Amino acid sequence: xxxxxxxxxxxxxxxxxxxxxxxxxxxxxxxxxxxxxxxxxxxxxxxxxxxxxxxxxxxxxxxxxxxxxxxxxxxxxxxxxxxxxxxxxxxxxxxxxxxxxxxxxxxxxxxxxxxxxxxxxxxxxxxxxxxxxxxxxxxxxxxxxxxxxxxxxxxxxxxxxxxxxxxxxxxxxxxxxxxxxxxxxxxxxxxxxxxxxxxxxxxxxxxxxxxxxxxxxxxxxxxxxxxxxxxxxxx
Numbered sequence: 001x002x003x004x005x006x007x008x009x010x011x012x013x014x015x016x017x018x019x020x021x022x023x024x025x026x027x028x029x030x031x032x033x034x035x036x037x038x039x040x041x042x043x044x045x046x047x048x049x050x051x052x053x054x055x056x057x058x059x060x061x062x063x064x065x066x067x068x069x070x071x072x073x074x075x076x077x078x079x080x081x082x083x084x085x086x087x088x089x090x091x092x093x094x095x096x097x098x099x100x101x102x103x104x105x106x107x108x109x110x111x112x113x114x115x116x117x118x119x120x121x122x123x124x125x126x127x128x129x130x131x132x133x134x135x136x137x138x139x140x141x142x143x144x145x146x147x148x149x150x151x152x153x154x155x156x157x158x159x160x161x162x163x164x165x166x167x168x169x170x171x172x173x174x175x176x177x178x179x180x181x182x183x184x185x186x187x188x189x190x191x192x193x194x195x196x197x198x199x200x201x202x203x204x205x206x207x208x209x210x211x212x213x214x215x216x217x218x219x220x221x222x223x224x225x226x227x228x229x230x231x232x233x234x235x
Contacts, residue, residue, distance in 0.1 A: 093156030099163025
């Protein structure tokens with residue numbers, strides 16, 4: 001294949017990229033790992049906003065204020081839907097926020113109440129920014145969400161808010177967290193509509209059960225917040 005660092009190489013690879021997400025993502029076949037690596041390289045070379053990044057890239061983005069836009073008015077509706085689902089389904093429950101960033105979900109959920117809130121994010125800079133939100137019920141930890149094991153105790157709800165497409169193994173990572181749910185617990189997965197995000201969710205729902213979903217649209221695009229029960233058989 002052409003060198004993806006050059007424009008011609010990226011243009012030549014794009015049809016492969018489109019076919020990969022249409023038919024092959026999440027499937028096992030003889031050269032799956034090699035093709036997935038090429039797709040990740042293409043995504044990195046084209047600066048896509050829904051693909052894995054290294055830790056240093058996240059640190060730099062948070063240090064430079066690259067995620068301050070999440071505090072703006074056009075993000076409020078999505079956070080409100082997530083908080084509303086949590087309050088309705090698990091009032092006063094325990095919440096694990098995977099990919100928490102600086103902890104904005106805690107701000108939206110605190111007035112509604114929770115028994116315990118833990119945010120985990122790869123970026124140490126994000127966790128430093130979250131420190132001012134800590135109290136007796138609220139904590140944050142810097143860790144790789146794809147390998148992180150929460151402290152003892154299960155969770156009523158585990159939230160993946162705009163983070164699953166940044167995982168190297170998005171479906172496997174979400175499924176791994178099912179082991180940390182209380183019986184009857186739920187996963188809440190919010191994604192921005194994109195080709196990669198839509199396929200990730202499609203694969204996830206092959207092994208989980210969709211309970212409800214809400215789409216939020218504005219000038220920036222469309223997000224979908226989904227409430228998911230672990231396992232196809234549900235509760």
